[in-house]
Amino acid sequence: MTEPSRQDRQELHRRFEAVWSNWPGLGTLAAVNHTSIGLRFMVTGVFFFLVGGVLAMLARTQLALPEQDILSPEIYNQVFTMHGTVMMFLFAIPVLEGLALYMIPKLIGARDLVFPRISSLGYYCYLFGGLIILSSLFLGMAPDSGWFMYTPLSSAEYAPGPGSDFWLLGITFVEISAMAAGIELTVSILRSRAPGMSLRHMPIFCWYILAMALMIVFGFPPLILASVLLELERAAGIPFFAVGGGGDPILWQHLFWLFGHPEVYIIFLPAAAIVSTLIPVFSQRPIIGYRWLVLAIILTGFISFGLWVHHMFTVGIPKLAQAFFSVASMIVAIPTAIQVFAWLATLWTGRVVFRLPMLWIFGFLFIFVCGGLTGVMLALVPFNWQVHDTHFVVAHLHYVVVGGMLFPLIAGFYYWLPHFSGRMPTPVLGAWGFWLTFLGFNATFLLMHLTGLLGMPRRVYTYEAGLGWDWLNLLSSVGGFVMAAGIAMVLLDVVLHFRFGRPAGRNPWNADTLEWATGTPPTSYNFASLPDLPTRHPLWESPQLMDSIPEGRHRLTSIDHGRRETFGTDAVTGRLKEVIHLPSNSWWPLLAACSLAVVCVSLLIRMYPLALVGLAGAAVFLLRWSWENGAHPGAAPFTGPETDDPPLHSRTCDGPGLWGMWVTMMANGTLFLSLIFGWLYSWTAAPEWQVPADSHVSIGLLLASGALLTVVTLGYDRLVTALCRGRAEGLFGRLAGLLVLAVAHWLLLLLAVLGSDLDVTAYAHDGLILVMLLYLLFHSSLATVLLGLQLTRVRLGYIGTELPYEPVVLRPFWLYLLAVFWISLGIFFWLPLAWVGGS
Amino acid sequence: MSRAEHPVHLVAGLVVWMLWFVVLYGLLSVGCAVAPPGPGQGIWNWINASLWLISLVVVVGLALAGWWCWRAAIVSDESHARFMTRVSAAIYGLSAAATLAVALPVLFYPPCV
Numbered sequence: 001m002t003e004p005s006r007q008d009r010q011e012l013h014r015r016f017e018a019v020w021s022n023w024p025g026l027g028t029l030a031a032v033n034h035t036s037i038g039l040r041f042m043v044t045g046v047f048f049f050l051v052g053g054v055l056a057m058l059a060r061t062q063l064a065l066p067e068q069d070i071l072s073p074e075i076y077n078q079v080f081t082m083h084g085t086v087m088m089f090l091f092a093i094p095v096l097e098g099l100a101l102y103m104i105p106k107l108i109g110a111r112d113l114v115f116p117r118i119s120s121l122g123y124y125c126y127l128f129g130g131l132i133i134l135s136s137l138f139l140g141m142a143p144d145s146g147w148f149m150y151t152p153l154s155s156a157e158y159a160p161g162p163g164s165d166f167w168l169l170g171i172t173f174v175e176i177s178a179m180a181a182g183i184e185l186t187v188s189i190l191r192s193r194a195p196g197m198s199l200r201h202m203p204i205f206c207w208y209i210l211a212m213a214l215m216i217v218f219g220f221p222p223l224i225l226a227s228v229l230l231e232l233e234r235a236a237g238i239p240f241f242a243v244g245g246g247g248d249p250i251l252w253q254h255l256f257w258l259f260g261h262p263e264v265y266i267i268f269l270p271a272a273a274i275v276s277t278l279i280p281v282f283s284q285r286p287i288i289g290y291r292w293l294v295l296a297i298i299l300t301g302f303i304s305f306g307l308w309v310h311h312m313f314t315v316g317i318p319k320l321a322q323a324f325f326s327v328a329s330m331i332v333a334i335p336t337a338i339q340v341f342a343w344l345a346t347l348w349t350g351r352v353v354f355r356l357p358m359l360w361i362f363g364f365l366f367i368f369v370c371g372g373l374t375g376v377m378l379a380l381v382p383f384n385w386q387v388h389d390t391h392f393v394v395a396h397l398h399y400v401v402v403g404g405m406l407f408p409l410i411a412g413f414y415y416w417l418p419h420f421s422g423r424m425p426t427p428v429l430g431a432w433g434f435w436l437t438f439l440g441f442n443a444t445f446l447l448m449h450l451t452g453l454l455g456m457p458r459r460v461y462t463y464e465a466g467l468g469w470d471w472l473n474l475l476s477s478v479g480g481f482v483m484a485a486g487i488a489m490v491l492l493d494v495v496l497h498f499r500f501g502r503p504a505g506r507n508p509w510n511a512d513t514l515e516w517a518t519g520t521p522p523t524s525y526n527f528a529s530l531p532d533l534p535t536r537h538p539l540w541e542s543p544q545l546m547d548s549i550p551e552g553r554h555r556l557t558s559i560d561h562g563r564r565e566t567f568g569t570d571a572v573t574g575r576l577k578e579v580i581h582l583p584s585n586s587w588w589p590l591l592a593a594c595s596l597a598v599v600c601v602s603l604l605i606r607m608y609p610l611a612l613v614g615l616a617g618a619a620v621f622l623l624r625w626s627w628e629n630g631a632h633p634g635a636a637p638f639t640g641p642e643t644d645d646p647p648l649h650s651r652t653c654d655g656p657g658l659w660g661m662w663v664t665m666m667a668n669g670t671l672f673l674s675l676i677f678g679w680l681y682s683w684t685a686a687p688e689w690q691v692p693a694d695s696h697v698s699i700g701l702l703l704a705s706g707a708l709l710t711v712v713t714l715g716y717d718r719l720v721t722a723l724c725r726g727r728a729e730g731l732f733g734r735l736a737g738l739l740v741l742a743v744a745h746w747l748l749l750l751l752a753v754l755g756s757d758l759d760v761t762a763y764a765h766d767g768l769i770l771v772m773l774l775y776l777l778f779h780s781s782l783a784t785v786l787l788g789l790q791l792t793r794v795r796l797g798y799i800g801t802e803l804p805y806e807p808v809v810l811r812p813f814w815l816y817l818l819a820v821f822w823i824s825l826g827i828f829f830w831l832p833l834a835w836v837g838g839s
Numbered sequence: 840m841s842r843a844e845h846p847v848h849l850v851a852g853l854v855v856w857m858l859w860f861v862v863l864y865g866l867l868s869v870g871c872a873v874a875p876p877g878p879g880q881g882i883w884n885w886i887n888a889s890l891w892l893i894s895l896v897v898v899v900g901l902a903l904a905g906w907w908c909w910r911a912a913i914v915s916d917e918s919h920a921r922f923m924t925r926v927s928a929a930i931y932g933l934s935a936a937a938t939l940a941v942a943l944p945v946l947f948y949p950p951c952v
Contacts, residue, residue, distance in 0.1 A: 199846070200922040291922065295929050302853035303937065306860050318951050321867055323944030328860075331937050572846050573919070684872040 012528050012552045015559050020111070020525035023585050030585040032116035033524055034101050037123050039420070041098025044127055045091050051134065052086035055079050057484055060444070064477035066465040076461035077144035078163070082137055084147025088263070089171055090130045092405055096270040097122075097181040099412065100209045104185060106515035107203045109194025109533050111526050111566040112582050114656040115184045117589050117625060122180030124593030129173030132600055136166035143167035146459060148256050149230070151241040151249040156234045165604050168231040173600045175220050175227075179667055182216030185209055187659045190571040194514075195555075196534035197574040203513050203536055204287060207294050208273030211301040212266055217663060218305070219262035221671035225678070226255035229771070235606070238760045238767035240678070247764035248686040250315055251678055257308035258674070264400060265304040269297065271405045272339055274412035275361055279343050281415075281511045282358050283350025286537060289342040296335035296342075303332045313384045322381050329379035336372055340365070355509070356430040360411035363438045367403025371396060374449070389459075392452025395445045402441060410437075410490060417494065418508050422520045423501030429493040436486030443479025447472045506546055512537035517546050529554035530567055534574075563636060568649050568656060578649040580656055581636045588625035592618050623789065629657075630806055631798045638803060650805045653724040657809040665816045672820050675775065676827055679768050683832070686764065691832070695766050696757040697773070699829060705748035706821050709780070712741045713818040716787075720811045723804040731800070735791050742784045749773075749780050772824050779817045786810055843911030844920045848927035852901055852934035859897045859938060863890055871951035878952055886950040894942035898935050905931030 022031040031037065058079050062071045071079060101119055105112055113119055136142040143163040145154035154164045189210045193202065229240040230252065239245025241252050280287045287293065309317060309325040343365070352358070374396040378384050387393060417425050451472045456463060463469055507516040516539060518526045531554040535541050548554065556565060556579065564582040569575060598614030630650040631638040642651060649655035682689055715738050722728070753773045758766035790806060793799045799806055867886060876884035908928035915921045 198919050200919055291926055295926055295933070298849060298853065298926075298930060299933060302850075302857060305857060306941075318867070318871060320944055320948040320950050321864060323948055324860075324863060324941050327941045327944065328937075331940055572923075684869055 009551050012557070013523065013550070016523070016525045016528055019559055019562055019564060019584070020523075022524070027585065029590055030120075030587045032112075032120045032583060032586055032589070034105055034113045034116065034119055035522055035524065035526075037116075037119040038098045038100075038102025040123050041094050041101060041126065044123075044130070045095030045098060048086050048090035048130060048134075049095070052083050052091055053484060053487065055083040055086065057480060059083060060477040060480040062461060063463075063473050065474065066463050066467075066470055068462055071461060073461045074144065077459075078137065078142040080459060081143050081146055081163075081167075082133075085133065085143065085167060085171070087401075088147060088267075089174055090126075090133065092267045092401065093178055093263075094126050094130075094174075095409065096212070096267055096405070097178065097185075099274075099409075100185055100212070100270055101181060103416075103515060104188055104206065104209060105192070105566075106518050106522065106526055107205055107513055108189065108192065108197060109514055109527065109530055109538075109567075110188065110192040111530075112564065113184050113188045114192050114566075114568075114580060114582070115180075115187070115660060117583050117586050118180045118184050120586070120589035121593055122177035122184075124590055125180070125596060126174050126177035128593055128597040129170045129177070129600065132173065132597070132604070133166055133170035136163060136170075141166070148260060149252070150256075151230065151252040154230065155241060155249075156237075157242075162604060165231065165234060168227045168234070169600050169603055172224055172227045172231075173596065175224055176596070178216050178220055179224075182213045182220070183660055183663045183667065185213035186217065186663050187656050189213070191568055191656045191659055192566055192580060193569050193574050194530060194533040195567060195569055195574060195576040196532040197569070198534070199572055199574075201534055201536050201574065204276045204290060204293055205273040205513070207297050208269045208276065211297045212269040212273075215262050215266050215269070215301055215304070217667045218670050219259050219266060221259075221667055222255045222674040222677075223259035225671050225674040226252055226259075229255075229678070231603075232767070232771070235603070236761070238770070239762075239764050240682075240767055242764075243686070243688050245762060245764050245767075246682065246686055246688055246690045247767075248682060248689075250312075250685070251681055253312050253315065254308070254681065255674060255678065257311045258305075261308045261311065262304045265300055267401065268404045269300065271364075271408035271412075274408040274415075275343060275364060276339070277513065278357055278361055278411055278415055279346050280350070281509050282353045282355060282361075283346050284353065284510065285346065285350040286512075287342060288345040288349065289338070290536070292338050293342050296338040299335040300332065303328060303335070307332060310379055310384065313381050314388045319381075326379050326381050330376055333372060333376055340369065356425055356427055356434075357411040357415040359431060359434045360407050360414065363434065364403055364407035364411065367399055367407060367438075367441065371399030371403050374399060387452055389457055390452035391448045391456045391458055394458050395448035395452060398441075398445045398448075402445075410434075413494070415509065416515075417497065417501075418504030418520050419515060419518075420521060421498055421501070422504050423497050424504050424508060425493055425497050425501060429489060429496070433486050433489035433493055436489060437483050438486070440479045440481070440483030440486055444476045444483060445479075447476050447479070451476065507539060512540040514538045514545070517549050519550070523550075525564075527554075528552050528557065530556045568646075571659075576646055578646045578652050578655065579644070580649045583628065583635065586625065586628075588621050588628075592621040592625065595621055623785070626786075627789070630793075631803050638797065642802070651802060653804055653808045655805055655809075657805065658812070661809050661812045665812050668816065669820075672775070672823075675768070675772060676823075679772075679828060682764055682768065683835070689765070690763055691765055692759055692763050694757070695759060695763070695769075697769065697829070698752050698755055699825075701748050701752035701755070702825060702829075705745050705752060706825065708741050708745035708748065709818055709821055712738050712745060713814045715741075716807070716814050717811060720804070720807045723801065723807055726801050728801045732791070732794050735787070735794060739784070739787050739791055742787050746777075746780045746784045749777055753777055769828055772828050776817075776821055776824060779813075779820070783810075783813055783817050786813070841911060841915075841920065843908050843927065844915075844923045846923065848904075848908055849923070849930060852904065852927075852931040855897060855901060856934040856937055859893070860941065862893060863942070866890060866893075867950055875951040876949070878949060881949050882946065884950065887945050890945045890950075891942065894938060894945065898938050898942075901931050901935035901938060905929075905935060 022028045022033060022036055062068055062076055141162050143166055145159055149167055152158055189206050232238045233240050239247045241247045241249045276287060306328040307325060310329045313322055378396060414425050451469050454468050456469045504520050527549050529549055529552045531545060531549060538545055564584055565579050567576060568578040568580040570577055595614050595617035599611050602610035602614060628634040636648050636650055719734055758770050760767045760770050870886040876886060905928045908924045908931060912921055912924035912928055915924055
């Protein structure tokens with residue numbers, strides 16, 4: 001092959017930019033590119049971090065001296081609640097999601113994530129949800145029940161203002177973005193790696209993010225359900241968590257911590273990903289124990305779901321049950337220790353280069369290990385009882401999340417700063433920033449352990465003098481301000497580096513991973529040509545990739561068709577399977593997010609008709625978005641028999657959309673299981689659970705509806721199987737017949753819901769049944785509408801034997817609906833018969 | 840691809856562990872709500888016996904699965920297969936160990952107090 005000239009390379013770049021770049025001006029709001037969206041997540045996250053930091057400083061100012069009244073008790077409650085909420089939900093998770101969205105395609109040799117419009121929707125949901133929550137602070141009506149919103153403190157009786165509603169609606173809105181990122185990252189990592197990159201060749205960063213993404217998929221739905229139930233209780237008076245109506249406030253704690261403990265690992269794993277990426281680079285050797293790290297990541301991902309009750313050791317759970325969770329809480333330290341030893345061994349055997357990011361890594365190692373040790377202390381039930389709800393727990397929490405997340409994050413920011421900006425940070429200012437932050441942090445929180453051991457409870461707005469807490473609190477507050485000065489110095493360093501930082505050049509740290517081949521700053525399409533990558537260390541083993549990729553010397557260099565494309569590969573082996581065509585810039589995500597923001601705000605101000613309008617708008621925008629797929633002229637129109645090898649994904653029966661649907665159903669299934677958990681928990685544990693004698697739901701209508709659903713689903717399944725085998729005789733007629741049956745099923749279900757006689761404001765029992773029925777009705781409505789749209793697409797020629805993809809994607813949704821329908825009937829109506837002999 | 844190389848083995852051991860954990864906690868909670876044994880019975884009651892029996896079955900099952908994957912790893916001469924089977928074997932083994940560790944308190948504590 002002849003060497004391409006510089007002119008050829010620039011011409012290739014120009015043609016790719018024409019297809020991949022964002023629209024100019026306001027059009028940039030329609031951007032879907034992962035680099036842009038990832039950066040927006042991170043910048044917005046940093047903004048919220050500063051807000052949370054200011055709130056922390058206010059709290060520390062109030063606590064610096066005893067018996068101060070700088071903040072009133074009401075305002076102090078709002079301040080600590082918003083500090084926790086902002087830091088956990090609006091900073092920690094989104095900023096790490098942003099980093100993952102930015103990095104993953106670049107690390108796996110892809111041009112973008114597989115669902116770019118979902119990235120964009122996720123960002124806007126995060127932004128709007130965050131601003132809605134933040135606005136409560138300026139309106140003086142912020143939530144004030146603590147960041148985990150325990151009932152009944154957050155219920156209407158004890159929190160009558162809109163503060164809790166801001167939290168519940170805003171956080172649920174923001175969680176759309178987390179779910180979007182979880183699904184998108186999972187499928188992208190599994191299905192769009194470069195050819196040859198089998199699982200064992202994945203950069204370790206990707207293993208961590210895969211685990212994080214799957215933990216989001218399974219971890220967030222319990223909180224989403226809990227938030228919906230609590231908001232329904234507050235707005236409509238359905239007593240899910242009120243003892244008098246047969247509910248149980250402890251149910252909230254279970255659902256919250258089913259999310260809340262994995263959440264700690266959801267933010268730790270990506271931070272550990274940064275550590276595991278940086279340490280080998282600054283040791284100039286591959287990480288030791290790659291396989292052990294993979295093992296530790298998988299173990300952490302699972303075992304962290306078995307710890308949630310250690311937040312509830314004082315609520316009166318039997319000692320044997322406490323012992324299960326105590327042991328599980330200690331076991332989770334083992335995979336963490338595996339990682340720490342792997343990092344230490346890599347440093348020990350490498351030639352360590354002490355650059356600025358490594359300072360933050362060492363800070364992480366010190367602080368996080370201390371936080372882990374106090375975590376093991378807290379896993380011991382008797383000790384936990386002693387320090388529950390004291391400042392000891394606050395100190396432990398901060399050692400884990402600041403040490404385990406913030407320090408690695410800043411290390412990562414410094415490491416990838418040249419990638420974002422093309423310039424290097426300044427070592428002196430950066431070192432000052434580190435030392436002030438490190439010393440300030442330890443002054444604040446190391447001493448706070450003692451304050452807690454001396455008995456100071458958390459969440460008190462002031463304290464009496466002479467209890468032995470005075471000097472500790474004062475020093476903690478001084479430490480807090482020193483830490484704030486350190487963070488300010490880091491920010492100053494980052495701002496100044498854009499002007500004064502020396503140009504970074506290519507691969508300034510001599511890294512092994514592929515993101516440095518995308519340019520500093522990166523191009524919008526990442527790679528002009530896609531190489532085979534059967535290695536974990538592409539740039540150490542093949543440094544020439546830095547030139548050969550932009551020169552177009554690898555594959556998929558055709559761009560004249562005007563489509564954004566990347567490779568789709570086998571999830572395990574990395575074998576090339578298809579070309580994934582990706583959507584370009586789009587307004588639909590922004591419009592859908594705006595409509596959802598209308599829903600959120602109108603629910604807040606209790607204007608329910610407006611909420612319905614917003615909901616209808618969101619549905620229209622989302623369905624219109626889904627219309628531009630597959631063979632639509634705006635995507636990849638079908639122009640006759642195609643012989644491409646590999647084929648476009650929309651011409652196959654196994655594209656990323658199918659994987660996305662399955663992962664979405666896993667999340668959906670977790671939500672459903674959480675509802676079943678709530679039902680069974682209430683039956684067995686709610687202190688005043690009551691089964692009303694005169695409630696009624698027509699089982700006959702439900703059975704008839706379920707029978708029709710079964711026929712539709714099995715018929716659809718057979719139709720899709722035939723389509724994938726190349727048979728489409730009478731496709732339109734068969735699909736139309738199924739649609740008629742689907743509408744009949746939906747109507748019967750609607751009749752059952754409308755005709756039900758449930759006293760939902762008096763009984764949690766009836767409230768839970770109503771939620772289940774509405775859940776089924778929502779899924780049934782959506783499945784029927786989507787079937788109707790597919791029928792239209794068959795007529796337009798977007799679906800057929802050459803284009804079987806879309807029915808393949810929808811099939812899991814129908815199967816899921818069928819499963820949850822019959823499981824619901826079994827668990828909500830028939831299982832209780834075994835207990836009470838009929839209800 | 841041999842059956843032991845299948846990626847499902849990377850998570851199957853821990854999925855079993857989670858299901859077992861749900862059964863452990865669920866059986867304990869429902870058992871104490873429906874038919875609580877008297878406190879005087881100590882650990883000699885139907886709940887502890889059931890939990891221990893179920894746990895032993897799960898431990899043995901996981902250990903056998905781990906041994907099966909390890910055997911596949913030993914005979915494998917391909918690096919991808921070795922990677923998958925070794926990690927899977929370790930996951931099964933550690934899942935068995937985690938099951939045993941979490942179940943140990945069943946030998947010492949009565950269930951409903």
